[in-house]
Amino acid sequence: MEQAVAGRDWSQLPADLVVLVLGALEVPELLRSAAVCRSWRAAYKLDPRLDATPLFRGPCLLYSSADRDADVATLRSLSESAAADHTTSTRRRHHVTLPAPSFRGRYVVGSSHGWLITADEQSELFLVNPVTRAQIALPPVKTMRSLNLRLARSSKALQGYFLHYMDVAAGCRNSHMYDLREFYDPNEARFLLYRRVALSADPSSGNCIVLIIHCFQEQLSFARIGDAEWTWIHGEEHFCHYQDLFYNDKDSLFYALRGTGEVHTIDFSGSSSPVVKIIFKKVVNYIDNYKYLVRAPRGDLIQVWRDDDVVDNGEWVTKKLVVYKMDLVHQKVAEVKDLQGYALFLGFNTSFFLPVACSPMLKANCIYHTDDNTEYIGGHKFSRRHIVAFSLDENVFAEFLPCDSRLNWPPPIWIRPSCEWVG
Numbered sequence: 470m471e472q473a474v475a476g477r478d479w480s481q482l483p484a485d486l487v488v489l490v491l492g493a494l495e496v497p498e499l500l501r502s503a504a505v506c507r508s509w510r511a512a513y514k515l516d517p518r519l520d521a522t523p524l525f526r527g528p529c530l531l532y533s534s535a536d537r538d539a540d541v542a543t544l545r546s547l548s549e550s551a552a553a554d555h556t557t558s559t560r561r562r563h564h565v566t567l568p569a570p571s572f573r574g575r576y577v578v579g580s581s582h583g584w585l586i587t588a589d590e591q592s593e594l595f596l597v598n599p600v601t602r603a604q605i606a607l608p609p610v611k612t613m614r615s616l617n618l619r620l621a622r623s624s625k626a627l628q629g630y631f632l633h634y635m636d637v638a639a640g641c642r643n644s645h646m647y648d649l650r651e652f653y654d655p656n657e658a659r660f661l662l663y664r665r666v667a668l669s670a671d672p673s674s675g676n677c678i679v680l681i682i683h684c685f686q687e688q689l690s691f692a693r694i695g696d697a698e699w700t701w702i703h704g705e706e707h708f709c710h711y712q713d714l715f716y717n718d719k720d721s722l723f724y725a726l727r728g729t730g731e732v733h734t735i736d737f738s739g740s741s742s743p744v745v746k747i748i749f750k751k752v753v754n755y756i757d758n759y760k761y762l763v764r765a766p767r768g769d770l771i772q773v774w775r776d777d778d779v780v781d782n783g784e785w786v787t788k789k790l791v792v793y794k795m796d797l798v799h800q801k802v803a804e805v806k807d808l809q810g811y812a813l814f815l816g817f818n819t820s821f822f823l824p825v826a827c828s829p830m831l832k833a834n835c836i837y838h839t840d841d842n843t844e845y846i847g848g849h850k851f852s853r854r855h856i857v858a859f860s861l862d863e864n865v866f867a868e869f870l871p872c873d874s875r876l877n878w879p880p881p882i883w884i885r886p887s888c889e890w891v892g
Contacts, residue, residue, distance in 0.1 A: 527828045528814060528821075530839070530856070531577075531585070531599060532881035534564070535874040539573040541566050542599050544886065545870065547828045567597055568604045576659045577879040579666035580818040581716075583887025586666040586679075587879070588659035591627065596672050596679075600886045605672050605694060607679060610662065612698030613690060615683065619652065629654040632661060634685050638706040660847030661685070667723065667819055669716040669737075671887060678737055680723055682711045689714075689725065689735070691743070702735070702743060713762045715819050724764075728756030730772060730802070732795070750800050759842075763820035766811060770795040772802060773815060777842060784852060785845040787866070790815075790836050790859050806861050808834045817841045818883040834861040837869060839881050850878050 527548030534543040544563045570589040579586035584596050594607040610630070611618055617631045631650045635641070653661065661684035669678040672694055680691045681699075686709040689702040702708055707727070714725040723735040730752030736744040749770075761773040776789040792813075793802035811822040812831045816839035825831040840846065840854040854877045858869040875881060 528823060528883050528885050530870060530881055531580070531884045533573050533876045533879055534562075535876055537564055537874075538566070539571045540569070542572050543875075544599060544884075547830045565599050565602065567599065568602055570595075573876075573879065575879050576663070577882050578659075578663040578817055580882050580884040581666075581668040582671040583885060584668065584672055585882070585884065586663075586668075588663055591655045592630070592659040592662055594663065594666075594679075594681075596668075598673070598887065599884070603673060608692045608696050608698045610658075613662070613683070614699070614701040615685070615688070615690075616658075616662075617650075627655055630658045632658065632685060635688060635701070635703070637686075637688055637703040637708040639703075657847070660843055664843060665711075665713055665817075667714045667716055669721075669723070670718075678716075678723075680714060680716075680725075680735070682714060682725075687711045687728075691737075702745065704742075705745070707731070707747070708733075708745060710756065712760045713820070715762060715764065717764055719764075719768070724762055724770070726760055726762035726772065727751070728760060729753050730760065732762065732770065749795055749797060752802055761815055761820050763813065763822065765794075766809075766822050766824075770797070771805070773813070773820070773836070775815075775838075777845075784849075785842050786855055787838060787840075787842075787857065787859075790838065792836075792861065806834070808861065812837060814883045815839070815841075816883055817880060821883075821885070832858065832860070835859060836861070837883070839883060841880065846880060853877055854880055856881060 527546060529544045529546050531542055531544050533539070534541070537543060542565050544565065546563070574590050575587040577585055577587050583600065584598050587595050587597060589595065592610050594610070596605040596607065597603070610616070615633050615635050617633070619628045619631060620626065621628055629652055631652050633650045664682040664684065664687055666679065666681045670676055675694055677694045678691055679694070680689060682688070683690060688709050689711060690699045691702065692699050710728045711725045712728050714723055716723050721738060723737070725733045725735060727733070730749070731747065732749035734746050734748055736746070759775045759777070761775070763771050763773070765771050772793045772795060774791045774793065775787055777785050778788040780786055792805045794805045795802055808822070810824055810826070810833050812825050812833065813836045814821050814823065815836060823831065825833045831837075836859040838859060839856050845852070856869050857866045859866050
């Protein structure tokens with residue numbers, strides 16, 4: 470009997486049976502199975518419900534779906550027709566069962582290079598690839614300089630974290646606020662510890678730096694894949710109040726934006742501590758909105774300023790988005806209304822531009838924004854998460870991608886999937 474099974478020619482299975490088998494698989498197994506033999510790949514490519522290649526042609530919205538288990542992430546591709554029939558609408562949704570911890574227990578704090586950055590209910594950070602299921606644990610939260618653990622006396626079980634105010638110039642806890650600390654349980658601390666996260670490369674390469682903005686005072690810490698602890702960046706009083714950051718592979722520098730509009734570069738190329746340099750002076754003297762930083766397709770640096778407001782039901786919603794191009798020579802910004810055939814994606818993800826030609830669902834001069842107001846989300850985990858398209862031409866917000874079975878927690882996020890395998 471075993472010899473008969475071993476000698477079976479799986480390429481001879483009827484096409485309708487192959488489609489039935491492939492239709493029951495999640496993305497990782499589907500991609501692998503399509504490579505079994507020519508007949509399987511032909512069946513995979515022929516049936517539009519199975520083809521996962523649209524995942525890699527454009528952005529996806531990743532979220533938890535009410536019709537799936539708690540450990541399943543759903544990917545909805547934007548690289549298909551907006552006027553799709555029921556069959557192609559089903560095809561746009563792909564599902565992946567992620568490794569533990571449960572997806573619905575995670576706080577999704579970023580996406581970059583096809584990977585999610587998530588914090589579990591103990592506020593520990595994990596990188597996970599939703600296409601391959603590869604997962605990498607980052608250094609323990611207890612190694613961060615800005616906090617201490619509180620353990621139960623008898624069992625030594627973790628009860629929570631004391632977060633401290635740090636003096637970035639002196640490189641220690643703030644002497645004027647030395648006794649001022651705040652206590653958070655492990656589940657709450659993640660909303661303060663991780664404001665933004667950026668990666669320098671695909672983590673599967675093994676040569677990746679993870680840079681985070683964390684509270685209090687929105688300071689920077691980093692770790693390389695494989696490090697045992699986080700390293701705090703300090704030395705100057707202005708190394709704080711950061712709001713966004715990204716890595717530029719053109720010059721191998723991180724760029725970090727402060728709430729005043731000031732921009733710093735962080736250079737990790739040396740053998741000693743990272744070098745922080747101011748490249749753009751502050752635009753405003755006080756912080757009254759949230760700001761994003763992104764590199765435009767032609768290389769320009771762009772700031773996007775977001776204003777929020779409270780509506781009648783108590784929800785915080787985005788009421789205004791303004792795009793500014795940075796003039797590094799004259800040290801000033803100028804408002805931009807024309808994205809030159811591109812759409813811009815903002816949220817917890819590392820911000821990015823995409824040509825609208827890559828998806829018939831996208832419109833030029835539009836910003837596609839997912840809720841990322843950390844202050845509101847931290848206190849209202851299950852409140853509605855808005856996903857909107859903002860037209861720069863018309864100055865109008867419109868709901869984008871109706872909710873269907875999408876849940877509000879974890880926060881939905883834009884991602885550009887990658888299928889690099891960690892081996």
